[in-house]
Amino acid sequence: RLHPAIKGVWGAQSSGANIVSVNNKISGKNNAGPTPAFASYRKQQGFNSPIGERPVFAYTTAINHLLRKGSPQRLQVGDSSTVFWAEKRADMETSVVDIFGEPRKDDPDRQTRKVTALFKSIHHGRYVGGDADTRFFILGLAPNAARISVRFWQVTTVGELAGHIVRHFEDIRIVHRGKQPEYLPLFRLLASTAVQGKEKNIPPNLAGDTLRAILEGCSYPRTLLTASVQRCRAER
Structure with missing residues (x-):
């Protein structure tokens, strides 16, 4: 009240x-x-x-x-409105949104540059900017009737999160045509599992569960496999 x-x-x-x-x-x-x-x-x-x-x-x-x-620290994935912040100012607060969001129309290569920079920093043994030990917070909120529910809450460090993100892109690396983006945005990954490749057909909890698995460095949700198989069956 x-x-x-x-x-x-x-x-x-x-x-x-x-x-x-x-x-x-x-x-x-x-x-x-x-x-x-x-x-x-x-x-x-x-x-x-x-x-x-x-x-x-x-x-x-x-x-x-x-x-x-217009917040640069907010990402909408499925029904989860996810926000990111660090205990002190850090590039990762906004980089994670650029990495997992859809490429901007005015700067379509922004996501590729961010992921490439992340790979280079990890391969050199440290996160760019010296923020590896900075505590980082992730909060996923979802609507629940007249209330808001906490879909997920994670406390990590910038360096640990960077490692999980790099691992994700290494796990889904695939040979593709030259005109396709080098690193597949999360939205396109999820849309590829939906019938007819349409956003409205993405299962409501799949997006949030997949993002959470990536950020925590855990196995992808089994529902991701289920959705992929269902699309193959539907479209033969």
């Missing part, structure tokens, strides 16, 4: 939604019987999880800033 709304999460209410919220409150009827599970010690709504005014202002202001329109 007292938390400012968070805006900019794709699929959530345009007026904003909340991460911290309680739907019900004790009614006169509830007062007569046992305390409902959502009203521990008869505390109603937000009083179940009290947070100080300064932390509330801090987290909502920061998230709204990262989710703002």
Whole structure:
């Protein structure tokens, strides 16, 4: 009730939604019987999880800033609105968006340059800029009715994240025609598993699960294989 709304999460209410919220409150009827599970010690709504005014202002202001329109630290993958930031200013805060986002029309080679620079820095044994040990944070948010759910949350370092990204591009390396991009953007990888290659046919959770696997350096989700096989069957 007292938390400012968070805006900019794709699929959530345009007026904003909340991460911290309680739907019900004790009614006169509830007062007569046992305390409902959502009203521990008869505390109603937000009083179940009290947070100080300064932390509330801090987290909502920061998230709204990262989710703002045109934010260079925001990436939309499937139904997950993902934001990235470091404990201090680092190139990776925006580079990761350029690497996994669709190539810009005004600069189609931007993604290739970013990935190439990342490969070179890893092969030389250090991340460019000396930020390898800088802590890095990744937050994936998804709409959930009138609320926002945390799809995934990761704390890592710039160097570790860079290693995972390089490993991903090495894993999916494939011989291709000269006019195709050297490094396949995440959107095109996912679209290639969808029927007719259309974005609307990408399974809703597949995008977020695949991005999470890449960023954490884990195995790709089994649903990625399932989607690929289903497209082969559908289109023969």
